[in-house]
Amino acid sequence: MSFDKELALRVLLALGTGGGIAIAGWLLARLIRKHIGASALLYSRTVFILGLVIGVFFAVMSLGFSWRGALATAGVTGTVLALLITFVAQTSISNFISGYFLLLDKSFKEGDVIEMGDTVGIVTEIGFLSVKLRTFDNIMVRIPNTEVLNATVKNLTANQIRRIETMVGVSYKSDPEKAIRVIKEALALDPLFLANPEPVVIAKGFGEHSVNIRVMAWIDNEDFFEASSRLITLVKEALEAAGFEIPLPQVVVRRED
DSSP: OOOOHHHHHHHHHHHHHHHHHHHHHHHHHHHHHHHTOGGGHHHHHHHHHHHHHHHHHHHHHHTTOOHHHHHHHHHHHHHHHHHHHHHHOHHHHHHHHHHHHHHHHTSOOTTOEEEETTEEEEEEEEOSSEEEEEETTSOEEEEEHHHHHHSOEEETTSSSEEEEEEEEEEOTTSOHHHHHHHHHHHHHHOTTSOSSSOOEEEEEEEOSSSEEEEEEEEEEGGGHHHHHHHHHHHHHHHHHHTTOOOOOOOOOOOOOO
16 A cells, blocks of 8 residues: 655645634634623634634645635535534524623623523623523522523622612601701711712611611722621611611500400
8 A cells, every 4th residue: 555645745734724723713703702701601612613614724835726616515514503503502503692792782791690580690691691600608590691682680799889788677756857866877887888979878768667768978999798798797787876766666555445
């Protein structure tokens, strides 16, 4: 069996050309991922796949095929694959296209905390077919891109600051205006709560056993969990220290003889 040096050289050239272009696509994908940001995952993967396709195309040409023949072959193959994919995986194509719309919309990026329906979590990946979230109890949730695109999504970390609130009741015997002043003074002394925008404390309404006071304060997003807990304890401690009674639910029974 004779050894065809020319064929061997062509094969090596094809492997070198195709491999070089594929590696270049891989490196470009890594650069996109590194410098554009984590949300560029879908873009970087697309560049990598295009690099592979172009690498294969030039590898075929290196074996002696004309570019017209290579394109014709690619065109026929691509048409057949497109028809097959359209028939078998219409949902996947829809998710793939929706992924690009999500990136172009820029409503959220990887690392953001979003709320969608009853699900709240950190965006870990915006992929070809789905968005992946990690909930705060460390559960991975996969949501198809089409569902995310058509849903109402709240980005809880889009802005540096956010507002939190709580409700507290004081006895009907108490002075609600004084209670409001006490709460405002306590909020002003705690560094977790921002002075600008300033907290809002208002009488909200009449409850069954108390006058209800709504307390709203602005915080840095990164302090959300700590500040949410602190707001409740601060209001309770401030009111009790000032002599206010936070009434418990009670039932009055009258007996008529």
